[in-house]
Amino acid sequence: MTTLARVQREFQDHLLRGDSAVLRRVIGTPAVPVAMRLGIYARAYRSRLVEALESNYPVLAKLLGEPDFEVLAVEYITAHDSPFYSIRYYGDQLAKFLSAREDYAAAPVLAELAQWEWSMTSVFDAADEAPLAPEALSGIAPARWAQLRFRWHPSVQRLTLWWNVPQLWQALGADGERPEMVLAAAPLDWLLWREGLTSYYRSLSKTEASALDAARSGWPFGELCTLLCEELGDSEAPAQAAALLRGWITAGLIVGTG
């Protein structure tokens, strides 16, 4: 290990874990001693990451309030160094962290809200791709339909939530009054995506959720129809399959076929 590598390792260990080896390598002055100088960096490190978490989870921060969010953020920072070159991605494990920690897991709405906010940010800056024009489907030969697979817009995200997180997110995000937190009798399926520059979300019926999930995992249209037949019966399934596909195309969720 070079001297530079050693100095940097010790400096970083000081910032991340408070190790003191680097102290002997730094020059202080009577007015500004070594500990005070290093403290500027240690504080800046922590506050920068707290700020990054706040900016990725603004509604969670609002829900918890500043002091509690800061406690959470510091706990997360202590458990998670950043491996990312861009601070944009710091905090990717927060939902998992909230579920795994007993004290936070006691309020499971927190982990769901974190999952929601992270997904919304991913929708916001996902790659651009032009949606498939509705006319594109009319040219497909009838014989090909059974084997037709769809390519999805990179922004598409699917979540399944027990709590009324989207309502909470919308109300708090708009500085509105905090709605009551409600646990549903059964989890609700949600779809998040972006069309052009605008992010959208909506809830899904069980039927649409299972068809959409199957389609996104690569099932061809013929098999989606079979799936719908099993759920809805032979009479309703074809019309439902056509309606779902039309809805997906209109919303810009599909960018290609194969």
Add this chain to the structure above:
Amino acid sequence: MLTFPALGFGLGLRVPHYEAILATRPAVDWFEVLTENYLVPGGRPLHYLSRFRERYPLAMHGVSLSIGSSTPLSRDYLRDLRSLAQRIEPAWISDHLCWTGVAGRNTHDLLPLPYTEEALAQVVERVRTVQDFLGRRILLENVSSYVQFSDSRLTEWEFLAEIAARADCLILLDVNNVYVSAVNHGFDPLEYLHAIPVERVQQIHLAGHEDHGEYLVDTHDHPVPDPVWTLYAAALRRFGRVSTMIERDDHIPPLEELCAELAQARALCERTLAEPAPAGTDGSAGHDAPATAPHAFAAPRGSGRRAAGGGS
């Protein structure tokens, strides 16, 4: 020697100003964009970036190159950097003379280097690698610092000048950072400026800082203070009409306020360059700037070489 044409007076492009810039087309000659904000797959950030690029020259300013780190350069970062540069064709690309992390971690801070021959050789090699990869020269910016290492054998200005010469890169001189470090380490900021080779300085940053009494912290959340204006005037006398921009990262005021501050920089530049140069110096009087703050250009508190004496 300068590779890139001078752009005049610019501002940092910040999200709260997006709509105002598009609506009012302010008289800003160019914008500096924070590279990492646009290293995302798509959506609004890249959409806006393209719209600004259609209207203004842009320079890319990054914080993640970690040119001084002892662990290998991130190939992912370099690849993403190059593809963004191909997309927006910036006037130039800059980052900082610092390191941000080692061993797979990123502190997301601009950390100071020990000014040793070992560090110098390593940074030079990495700058060459980056420049070869990008197919262009880069600018390295001096950072503000709060510590000095006992290993250092060179001053910061010697280190910076030597890197620029050996690696054949350019310099983004942050006048505020020179001032902040000068106060924090007790060196004379003019000695710093005098040591920087004129032909390497492609860009100047102006910014504000926070005064903690015994030391200054580079916060970029205040207007440019008087001592930094004074030092800027000295920089203008030495480096001439270098592209200048004002950096504000926090407590971002309305666009008009920053435009007014930029007009102040422009006016100071015109006044300073119209004056005959003070005899025998490129300026230590600072008479052409607003009133001088208490510790502006105070007698150096340490020696030039390894300032701020006294061990830990």
